[in-house]
Amino acid sequence: EKITPVGKPKPTIEKEILEIALPAKPKQQNRPEIVLDSDSIPFLNEGSVEYKDLPSSQPFQRNSLPLIYHTTKTMAGCLFIMDDTIRLLEWLAYHYTVLPLSHLMVAIDPNSQQTDRIIEILVAWDDKIEIKAYRNDSEWLDLPDDYGYSRNVRNAKTGKYMKWFQEKKSNIYFQQVHKRRQNYFCVHCMRYMKQKGMDWTIMTDSDEYIMFNYIHEKEENRSLYDTIRRGVTADDIDKERQIFEPYRKRLPSMMLKATIADFLQQEKPRLKCVKFPGLQFTSYESERQIVYKNVPEGVDVNPYHLVTLRHRKAGNRQGVFSKTMVDVSHGTFDDYSMESNFNIHNPNKLLCGLNGHSGSSQDYISAIFRLHHYRTGTWESFIERGQDRRANMTVSRFTERNIEPQLVDDDIRPWIAWFIEKVGQEEAKRLLFHPLSKAYALYQQTTS
Numbered sequence: 468e469k470i471t472p473v474g475k476p477k478p479t480i481e482k483e484i485l486e487i488a489l490p491a492k493p494k495q496q497n498r499p500e501i502v503l504d505s506d507s508i509p510f511l512n513e514g515s516v517e518y519k520d521l522p523s524s525q526p527f528q529r530n531s532l533p534l535i536y537h538t539t540k541t542m543a544g545c546l547f548i549m550d551d552t553i554r555l556l557e558w559l560a561y562h563y564t565v566l567p568l569s570h571l572m573v574a575i576d577p578n579s580q581q582t583d584r585i586i587e588i589l590v591a592w593d594d595k596i597e598i599k600a601y602r603n604d605s606e607w608l609d610l611p612d613d614y615g616y617s618r619n620v621r622n623a624k625t626g627k628y629m630k631w632f633q634e635k636k637s638n639i640y641f642q643q644v645h646k647r648r649q650n651y652f653c654v655h656c657m658r659y660m661k662q663k664g665m666d667w668t669i670m671t672d673s674d675e676y677i678m679f680n681y682i683h684e685k686e687e688n689r690s691l692y693d694t695i696r697r698g699v700t701a702d703d704i705d706k707e708r709q710i711f712e713p714y715r716k717r718l719p720s721m722m723l724k725a726t727i728a729d730f731l732q733q734e735k736p737r738l739k740c741v742k743f744p745g746l747q748f749t750s751y752e753s754e755r756q757i758v759y760k761n762v763p764e765g766v767d768v769n770p771y772h773l774v775t776l777r778h779r780k781a782g783n784r785q786g787v788f789s790k791t792m793v794d795v796s797h798g799t800f801d802d803y804s805m806e807s808n809f810n811i812h813n814p815n816k817l818l819c820g821l822n823g824h825s826g827s828s829q830d831y832i833s834a835i836f837r838l839h840h841y842r843t844g845t846w847e848s849f850i851e852r853g854q855d856r857r858a859n860m861t862v863s864r865f866t867e868r869n870i871e872p873q874l875v876d877d878d879i880r881p882w883i884a885w886f887i888e889k890v891g892q893e894e895a896k897r898l899l900f901h902p903l904s905k906a907y908a909l910y911q912q913t914t915s
Contacts (some may be wrong), residue, residue: 524683524875528682541570542566543668544568545656545670546573546574547649549579559596565727569596570596602676604714631699653810668795679718680744682715691785692704693828720806723883743835743838744784745788745838750865750871770883771793773883775882779877781873785831791812792809793818798817802817839879
């Protein structure tokens with residue numbers, strides 16, 4: 468089931484390329500000694516005076532459903548991960564409940580320091596989700612000759628064009644290798660899910676949560692058109708809004724326990740690919756009683772360990788950033804290839820079309836679903852990514868990644884009670900609450 472680019476002979480992995488693409492496992496670095504106080508990280512205070520009074524608008528949503536609405540439909544997922552054990556625990560529990568997720572393929576980054584722990588977490592779910600996990604690239608990918616070298620870029624210092632392999636040790640080189648690996652994985656995963664007979668398949672990261680895009684009319688700017696989209700005019704977007712806004716008005720409240728698969732099965736929007744805009748959440752805190760809202764009484768859970776309950780403050784509602792889910796029941800097996808792949812934001816140009824130079828964007832108002840993106844997350848989940856070459860895991864970097872909050876969104880909060888009801892309290896402890904407590908205790912010890 469390994470992937471070789473279409474139209475090319477099966478490549479031979481040269482030793483030099485193998486050493487670059489699959490570098491030796493870095494030595495574990497000592498964690499920084501940081502005390503979490505108001506002087507070092509100002510937005511880790513409960514009840515921040517500057518932000519605690521941001522209004523939380525009520526969404527427009529359906530509060531009743533016909534009995535036939537609840538179905539047995541499930542969904543699939545493709546997840547590329549590195550070290551995110553804290554994020555993975557919550558991501559699995561949420562999407563198992565809300566999609567619901569029944570099939571998952573996971574590719575673990577070869578630089579990951581937490582591979583054994585990630586496998587342990589996935590094994591705990593094997594009685595509920597069918598999971599295929601890869602510890603390293605060699606288990607699923609034949610590396611092509613141009614792996615990581617396919618695009619030219621300008622040297623930031625000289626302004627001249629260079630090839631990626633000319634700066635093999637640079638962060639920009641490793642970012643490109645990561646993106647290329649990610650593209651191949653999307654194709655491999657979609658092919659696999661098609662073979663398994665699945666249809667809707669999501670491609671997100673472990674800090675991204677899919678949910679219904681409930682209407683918040685006062686916070687949605689109807690004059691905003693995301694111009695990054697290639698070949699799409701304002702008139703085109705207005706037509707999209709006319710088609711899809713009625714679907715948004717029929718979105719069921721999460722309190723009704725209607726899944727995303729239920730909605731797609733019943734409403735049948737006649738789509739082969741669904742793009743959903745990202746709502747970026749900050750790490751600014753809220754008051755304690757608000758964080759504990761929607762947590763059932765008598766349940767042994769710390770909501771400060773769950774970003775979906777702890778972090779409620781977000782940026783503006785817009786669609787410059789987006790991810791995708793694809794109905795892989797459409798098309799032939801050959802339609803899912805590197806030739807049809809653009810990137811993780813647009814994994815199949817045949818089904819999703821083109822939308823922007825980066826493949827990322829979706830008009831917010833015409834989107835049926837949205838993505839809650841907890842880009843920074845909690846401090847503990849942030850420093851767990853210590854080997855990620857794309858970011859410097861420091862307090863200053865943690866602060867820089869936080870956008871100024873513009874609104875509060877609590878739409879996602881009912882999921883936790885739904886999850887506990889679905890699996891029972893003992894299973895909720897085994898799968899989520901107790902592993903999270905252990906993980907947070909570990910990283911709190913290393914930063915204090």
